[in-house]
Amino acid sequence: MQDLNYELKQLCARNRDGSFATQVNRERILTLIANQLREMGFVNMRAQSLKPKHVEKLVEHWKGEGLSAGTLKNRMATLRWWAEKIGKPNVVAKSNDVYGVPDRRYVTNISKARELTSGDLARVTDPYTRMSPVDPRSLV
Numbered sequence: 001m002q003d004l005n006y007e008l009k010q011l012c013a014r015n016r017d018g019s020f021a022t023q024v025n026r027e028r029i030l031t032l033i034a035n036q037l038r039e040m041g042f043v044n045m046r047a048q049s050l051k052p053k054h055v056e057k058l059v060e061h062w063k064g065e066g067l068s069a070g071t072l073k074n075r076m077a078t079l080r081w082w083a084e085k086i087g088k089p090n091v092v093a094k095s096n097d098v099y100g101v102p103d104r105r106y107v108t109n110i111s112k113a114r115e116l117t118s119g120d121l122a123r124v125t126d127p128y129t130r131m132s133p134v135d136p137r138s139l140v
Helices: 003-014 020-039 052-065 069-085 118-122 127-131
Strands: none
Touching: 003 020, 003 069, 020 052, 020 069, 052 069
């Protein structure tokens, strides 16, 4: 195990913030980050040696992978947590806009339901499905 991976694992073990799922996800993301930093050529890093250039390279790499906005934001939150725990909160900018991370796109309120015609209904082969009411509100 590399030094950075080990130190980040210890940092997570000492700081039990959030739910169990949050803790596990944070540790996985930090392990991924440590591996990616090593692949980018940042060898002999320690947990205390996080700098803005590392954050910028990571964000650039993630954008190149075509990750979704939500994934980028989750990883940025983990980087901010790391920076806070080592006493360097200013290493990672407070806003994702600085790094060009887009906003999340939520599901719209437009219904994706569609009306079935009698021809569509005739193609249904299951007799129980054919007998079911078209509109669930008609059961009331």
